[in-house]
Amino acid sequence: MKNVIEVKNLTKKYKELKAIDDLSFEVYEGEILGLLGPNGSGKSTTINCLLSLLNFNKGTIKIFGKTMKPSSYDIKEKIGVVFQDIAVFEELNVIDNINYFCGLYIKDKDTRKKYVLDAINLVGLENYKKFYPKQLSGGLLRRLNIACGIAHKPKLIFLDEPTVAVDPQSRNNILEGIKKLRDEGSTIVYTTHYMEEVEIICDRVIIIDKGSIIASGTTDEVKHLASIEEKVTVEVVDLENKYLEEIKNLKHVDEVKYDNNILFITYKKGKNNLIDLIDYLKINKINYTKIFSERPTLNDVFLELTGKELRD
Amino acid sequence: MFYHNFKYSLKILLKNKMLIFWTFAFPIILGSLFKMAFSDIENNEKLDTIDIAIIQTEEFNNNQIYKKTYEELSNKNNKNKLFNIYYIKEKNNLESKKKANQLLEQDKIVGYLFLENKKEIIVKTSGINQTVFKYVTEEIIQTEKIITNLIKEGMSSNSTDQTINQLYEKIYDKVLSINENNTILKDTTNTNLSYTMIEFYTLIAMTCLYGGILAMTSINNNLANMSSKGKRIFISPTKKYKTIISSVLASYIVQLIGLFILFIYTVVVLKVDYGNNFPLIILLALIGSLAGLSLGVFTSCVFKNSENTKTGIIISLTMLGCFLSGMMGITMKYVIDKNVPIINKLNPANMITDGFYSLYYYDTLDRYYFNIISLIIFAMILIVISTFSLRRQKYDSI
Numbered sequence: 001m002k003n004v005i006e007v008k009n010l011t012k013k014y015k016e017l018k019a020i021d022d023l024s025f026e027v028y029e030g031e032i033l034g035l036l037g038p039n040g041s042g043k044s045t046t047i048n049c050l051l052s053l054l055n056f057n058k059g060t061i062k063i064f065g066k067t068m069k070p071s072s073y074d075i076k077e078k079i080g081v082v083f084q085d086i087a088v089f090e091e092l093n094v095i096d097n098i099n100y101f102c103g104l105y106i107k108d109k110d111t112r113k114k115y116v117l118d119a120i121n122l123v124g125l126e127n128y129k130k131f132y133p134k135q136l137s138g139g140l141l142r143r144l145n146i147a148c149g150i151a152h153k154p155k156l157i158f159l160d161e162p163t164v165a166v167d168p169q170s171r172n173n174i175l176e177g178i179k180k181l182r183d184e185g186s187t188i189v190y191t192t193h194y195m196e197e198v199e200i201i202c203d204r205v206i207i208i209d210k211g212s213i214i215a216s217g218t219t220d221e222v223k224h225l226a227s228i229e230e231k232v233t234v235e236v237v238d239l240e241n242k243y244l245e246e247i248k249n250l251k252h253v254d255e256v257k258y259d260n261n262i263l264f265i266t267y268k269k270g271k272n273n274l275i276d277l278i279d280y281l282k283i284n285k286i287n288y289t290k291i292f293s294e295r296p297t298l299n300d301v302f303l304e305l306t307g308k309e310l311r312d
Numbered sequence: 313m314f315y316h317n318f319k320y321s322l323k324i325l326l327k328n329k330m331l332i333f334w335t336f337a338f339p340i341i342l343g344s345l346f347k348m349a350f351s352d353i354e355n356n357e358k359l360d361t362i363d364i365a366i367i368q369t370e371e372f373n374n375n376q377i378y379k380k381t382y383e384e385l386s387n388k389n390n391k392n393k394l395f396n397i398y399y400i401k402e403k404n405n406l407e408s409k410k411k412a413n414q415l416l417e418q419d420k421i422v423g424y425l426f427l428e429n430k431k432e433i434i435v436k437t438s439g440i441n442q443t444v445f446k447y448v449t450e451e452i453i454q455t456e457k458i459i460t461n462l463i464k465e466g467m468s469s470n471s472t473d474q475t476i477n478q479l480y481e482k483i484y485d486k487v488l489s490i491n492e493n494n495t496i497l498k499d500t501t502n503t504n505l506s507y508t509m510i511e512f513y514t515l516i517a518m519t520c521l522y523g524g525i526l527a528m529t530s531i532n533n534n535l536a537n538m539s540s541k542g543k544r545i546f547i548s549p550t551k552k553y554k555t556i557i558s559s560v561l562a563s564y565i566v567q568l569i570g571l572f573i574l575f576i577y578t579v580v581v582l583k584v585d586y587g588n589n590f591p592l593i594i595l596l597a598l599i600g601s602l603a604g605l606s607l608g609v610f611t612s613c614v615f616k617n618s619e620n621t622k623t624g625i626i627i628s629l630t631m632l633g634c635f636l637s638g639m640m641g642i643t644m645k646y647v648i649d650k651n652v653p654i655i656n657k658l659n660p661a662n663m664i665t666d667g668f669y670s671l672y673y674y675d676t677l678d679r680y681y682f683n684i685i686s687l688i689i690f691a692m693i694l695i696v697i698s699t700f701s702l703r704r705q706k707y708d709s710i
C-alpha cells in the first residue's frame with residue numbers, strides 16, 4: 001500500500017506544554033484514517049503541523065513522498081481541509097463561498113462551476129444555494145464548511161471534527177458524503193472524539209491521548225486490545241446476594257456489578273454468554289424486565305488503556 | 313487567481329455593513345452635522361465684525377502693506393469687512409500698550425497687534441474670533457515678508473528706503489486692483505473660508521484614513537493567524553503576496569468609491585469649495601487614500617490584536633489626527649502649527665487637510681507638494697515595515 005502521509009517523531013511544544021509528543025504514523029492511500037482522542041489530546045495541533053500552519057520542534061513530515069513546507073504549493077494543490085472552526089464568509093452566499101475557495105485551486109471556470117455543483121450535491125445543500133451563512137442552521141453551516149474544503153476534489157482530505165453539534169440526520173448525511181469521497185479515490189484523515197463515528201466510517205484508527213499514540217490499527221484490532229469481549233446489562237428487581245455470588249462464578253465472567261436494580265456483567269471471552277445467562281436466570285426463577293448484550297466499544301479500550309473515559 | 317481573489321474581495325467588502333457604515337455613511341452624516349452647526353456660525357459671524365486694536369508704532373505707520381491691508385479689512389464698503397480697528401497712539405509705545413491692554417481687559421477688543429522689531433499678536437482668551445484675528449494677521453505678516461523679500465531681490469543695492477517703500481505701495485495697489493480671486497491677500501479676507509472649509513477638509517482626511525479599516529479587514533481575511541478563513545487561504549496553493557495584493561487593491565477601490573461619493577455630496581449638497589485645480593484635488597485624494605490604506609496594512613500586519621481592536625486603533629488614530637488638524641475648530645490646528653509644528657508635520661490627517669487648504673489659499677504649489685510628498689513618505693514607511701513583518705510570519709502563523 002502506498003503511503004500518502006508519513007510522520008516521524010513529530011514533537012510540538014506550546015511554551016512548556018508538550019501538545020504532541022514523539023508522534024509517528026502513516027496514512028495509506030484510499031483509506032479513511034480516524035484520529036480519535038479526547039479534548040485537548042492534540043488532534044488539531046497534529047493537523048496544523050501537517051499543513052505547515054504550525055512550526056514544530058522535532059520530526060519530519062512527508063506528504064505524497066515530499067517534505068511538506070509552507071511553500072509546497074504542488075502538495076497544497078492536492079489537499080483539502082475542513083477545519084474545526086467554521087471558515088466561511090458571512091458576506092457571501094452558499095454558492096459564492098464554495099466558488100471562492102474552489103477558485104483558489106481551480107482556474108478553469110467551467111470545471112469550477114461543475115465542481116461547485118458536485119460539492120453542493122455531496123453535502124446536500126441543493127435547496128440553499130442562495131442562502132447566506134447566517135440564514136443557515138448549525139448543521140447546514142457545517143455542511144457548507146465541508147463543501148468549501150473539498151469542492152476542488154482533493155486527493156487528500158483532512159476533516160477536523162466536522163460533525164460537532166450536528167443533529168443525527170445531518171451527521172449521517174455528512175458521514176455518507178465522506179465515504180463517497182473515499183470511494184471516489186480520496187484519502188481521508190478524520191478527527192473526532194465520537195467513537196461511534198470512527199466505528200461507522202474509519203478503515204483504521206489511531207487513538208491519541210496527551211499527544212501520544214496509545215493504540216492504532218483497524219477498529220477490530222483495536223477493540224481486541226480491550227481485555228473484555230462482551231458486556232451484558234440486566235434489569236432485575238431486588239436480586240439476592242447469593243445469586244450475585246453464583247453469577248460471578250459462571251463461565252467467562254470477569255466482573256459483576258449490581259446497582260439501582262441494574263446488573264452489569266462483563267465477560268472476558270467466549271460466545272453465547274448471553275444464552276448461558278438467560279438459562280441460569282430461568283432455572284433460578286429470577287424475573288427480569290430487560291436484558292441486552294453489547295460488544296466492547298472504543299471507549300472501553302480507551303478506559304482500559306488510560307483509566308479514564310474518552311468523553312468527559 | 314489574482315482577478316478571482318480581487319473580484320471576491322470587492323464583493324466581500326461591499327457587503328460588509330459595518331465597514332460601509334464607517335467608510336461611506338459616517339463621513340456623510342458628520343459632514344451634514346458640520347454644515348448645520350456652521351451655517352449658524354457663518355450667519356452670525358457675517359454680521360459681527362471683530363474688534364481689534366493696532367498700536368501705531370513707527371514700523372506699522374511706515375509699512376504701506378500693513379497699513380493698506382488693515383484699512384481694506386476694516387473698510388465699511390468691503391462686503392467682507394472683517395475687523396473694527398482701534399488705532400492707538402499714545403506718547404510712547406509703552407503707554408500705547410497699556411491702553412491696548414486696558415481695552416482688552418474691558419473686552420472692548422479681542423486682541424491687538426504690536427509691530428516693532430518683534431511682531432506681537434496679543435489676545436486674552438482663545439476663541440473663534442481670536443483665532444481668526446491671529447490667523448489673518450499671521451497670513452498678512454507672512455505675505456508681507458514674501459513681497460518684501462521678492463522686491464529686495466529685484467532691487468539694485470543702491471536704492472533707498474524711500475524708493476523701496478514707494479515701490480511697495482505701487483505693487484500693493486496693483487495687487488489690490490487685480491481681480492479678487494487672483495490675489496493672495498484678498499483671499500484671507502474671506503473669513504467664511506478660513507475657518508469652516510477647513511473642517512470639511514478634515515472630513516475628507518478622516519475618510520481617507522478610515523479607508524484603512526477596509527485594507528485591514530481585507531488583509532485579516534488572508535492571514536492564518538487572524539481568521540479561520542485566512543487558514544483556508546494559507547493552505548491553498550495560491551501565493552500569499554498574490555492574495556494580499558489583490559485584496560488590498562480591492563480595498564483601495566472601495567475606499568475611492570466612498571471618497572468619490574463624499575466629494576459629490578460635499579460639493580453638491582454642502583457647497584464645499586475645493587478650488588478649481590481638479591487634477592491636483594484628485595491627486596491629493598488618491599495619495600491621501602493611499603496613506604489611509606497604508607495605515608490599515610500596517611495595523612493588520614504589525615499588531616497581533618483582534619479585528620475589533622485593530623478597527624479601534626485605526627478609528628482613534630484617525631480621530632486624534634483630525635482633531636489636531638482642526639476638525640473641531642481651526643483653533644486647534646493653529647495652536648499646534650504654531651507651538652509644536654512637528655506633530656502636524658507627522659500627522660497624515662493634517663497633511664491631507666493642509667494639502668486641500670494650501671491648494672485653495674495659495675497660488676504657489678510648494679506647500680501642496682510638500683504635503684503630497686510627506687504623505688507618500690508616510691505611506692511608504694508603513695508599507696515597508698508591514699512587508700518585513702509579514703515576511704517574518706511565514707511559518708508558525710497561528
Ligand SMILES: Nc1ncnc2c1ncn2[C@@H]1O[C@H](COP(=O)(O)OP(=O)(O)OP(=O)(O)O)[C@@H](O)[C@H]1O
Nearest residue numbers: 014019037038039040041042043044045046193710
Ligand atoms: N495556540 C495555542 N497555544 C497554547 N496551547 C495550545 C494552543 N493550541 C492548543 N493548545 C494546547 O495544546 C493541546 C492540544 O490542543 P488541540 O487543539 O490540538 O486538541 P484537540 O485534540 O484538537 O482537542 P479538541 O477535541 O478539543 O478539538 C491542548 O492542551 C491545548 O490547550
Ligand SMILES: [Mg+2]
Nearest residue numbers: 043044045084
Ligand atoms: Mg481540535
